[in-house]
Amino acid sequence: MASISALGIGSGMDLNGLLDQLAAAERQKLQPITQQKQAQQAKISAYGRLESALSTFQDAAAKLNKTDTFQGVSSAVAGSSVNAAASSTAPIGSYQVNVIDRAEAYSVATAGVASQTDNLGGGTLSFTLGSGETLAVDIDPAQSSLQNIRDAINTANGGVQASIVNDGSGTPYRLVLSSPETGTDAAISNINFGALGADLALDAATEQQAQNAMLNVNGITITSQSNRVEGAIQGVTLDLQAEGSSTVSITRDNELTQKAVTDFVDKYNNLQSLIGNLTRFGGESGNNGQLLGDSTLRNVQQSMRSIIGEGVDTGNARMLRDVGIDLELDGKLTLDETKFKEMIANNMSDVSTFFAGTSAGGGLSGKIDLSITQLLQSDGPIKNTTKGLQDSIGRLDDRFVRMEESIGKTIDRYRTQFSQLDSMIANMNSTSNYITQQFDMLNAQLGRK
Structure with a gap:
């Protein structure tokens, strides 16, 4: 008899369904x-969140x-002649600032020409800089348009800037030469256009001489090459805006400290x-934390609480409560803002x-940083765990693969056994039908039907 290719065809039983149920039961393993x-x-994942929280607290x-x-200090200006920015080294106080002159950069324009693209002829341009050095720029006759001359000067990058302006006249294009910086140290003089001088004569009416800034701070006269002045007031940068007087006030900024401590407590x-x-x-719900009873986490918690609770060994303030921070029974911190503000106002x-x-x-922050660094290092307890x-x-993945292979073999064995059963029942059904037919024929011959 031919072999059974699909389970259940020979027997009429749902052997495929039964095999699926057995496979599902096996996969429960x-x-x-x-x-x-x-x-x-x-x-x-929980340790990842713990590392992140530790790092964030360490940063705070x-x-x-x-x-x-x-x-921290803050600056305020009464008046419009200067802007001021104070660093932490600025002394507390009030300063009278009188801007006498603002620094200016040297600038001069040439007479106009009709075209900025027509060649003007070759030659060498020369300039004397405020340092006493000379800048020479060679101009190729084939590339001697006003645009070419501008580009050649700028490419030289030697302390002279060139640009082109259009004044709207019949010969509108002027070459403007200027210093990149303000002050006499960046001045330009002895401008010589050589063979190009006939076309590029300087317009003396447009000349702006270089000038240093001059200001008076609490009676002391100060000069500066630029309009950004540092050192006139210790730790303060002054930006000169206009001639005139202003009052610069430097005051203590306690908000920086308060924000940092508040962030420390929050983190x-x-x-x-x-x-x-x-x-x-x-409890009964079984919704436990992922690290309930974990010894590594318990050590981390004890380490942090120990440092926070011990405080420091030196100074007038030894414990958190001395600076207005209370350690509560639940292990969290509470900032007494009134006491803390009083501390930073009177005992910073x-x-x-x-x-x-x-x-x-040093200090409590140093102890915390050292402890967290040890906890988070590559061979520390968290990484090891x-x-x-x-x-x-x-190892679980290996077990899973081995178990799947074992289940697959079991299902294959069941399939083979079911196939044999199907074939056997099919043969039995065929034999039964044959015997029934023979009995029917015999009954017919004996006249029993």
Whole structure:
């Protein structure tokens, strides 16, 4: 008899459906492996969030390890003659600034020519710079248009800038020569056009002499090559806007310190909230945190709480509460703004020493930075634990593959057995039909039908 090519044809039974049910039952063996892998992946993801929260808190603490954070100043200007920007080194005080002259750059234009593209003839242009050096620019007769001359001067990049203006006259195109910087050090003199002089005569009426800035600060006269003046007031940059008087006031800016400390408190509390969520006990619902009972996370939490709780060993302020920060029972921090503002207004040096210490890497911020660096380093506890989880996932993947292969072999065996059963039942049905036919024929011969 021919072999059965599709299960159930010979027997009339739903052997394919039964085989599918058996396959689904066998694949249930993969579910524990999948669940274990998902649990490990969830832990790796949780550690990733923990690393991110630690890094963010470390960054917030690092800002408090910089003395500039506690030396913020702000500047205000009464008057329109100057703009002022103060750095942390600027002394507190009020300064009278009188701008006598603004710095000017040298500039002069030539007489006009009818075309900016017609060649004017070759030659050598020469200029004496404020430094005493001479700039020489050779002009090729074949490329001696006003545009060519402009480009040649600018390409030389030697302290002279050239441009072309159109004054709208019958001979409108003028070559304008100017210094790239203000002040007498950048002045241009002894301009000589050589053989081109007949066409490029200077227009003396357009000449603007180079000039240094002059200002008076609290009675002291100061000169400057540019209109940006540094050093006239320690730590302050003045931009001269116009002639006239202004008052520059430098005051203490405590908002920089307050913002940095507020950010420190917020980022620490965010870290604690994340740790609380990762170690959450779900009770009867079973909605536990991904790292409930995890020893590595517990060590991280204890390390952070220990540093925060211990404070520092030197200075007038030793503990967080001394600078207006309270450590609550739930492990989070609360900023007492009234006390903190009083501290930074009257005892800023104590606040600075507490957070930043007296040397690089000192103070509470330095301790936090060192601890988190050790926790996050490549051979630290978090990376080692994460690597262990990744190795575990690798082993689970191998188990999954082996289990799938085993299930595949089992299903193949079932399929072979079902095929044999189908064939056997088909043969039995065929034999049964043959015997029935023979009995029917015999009955017919005996006249029983």
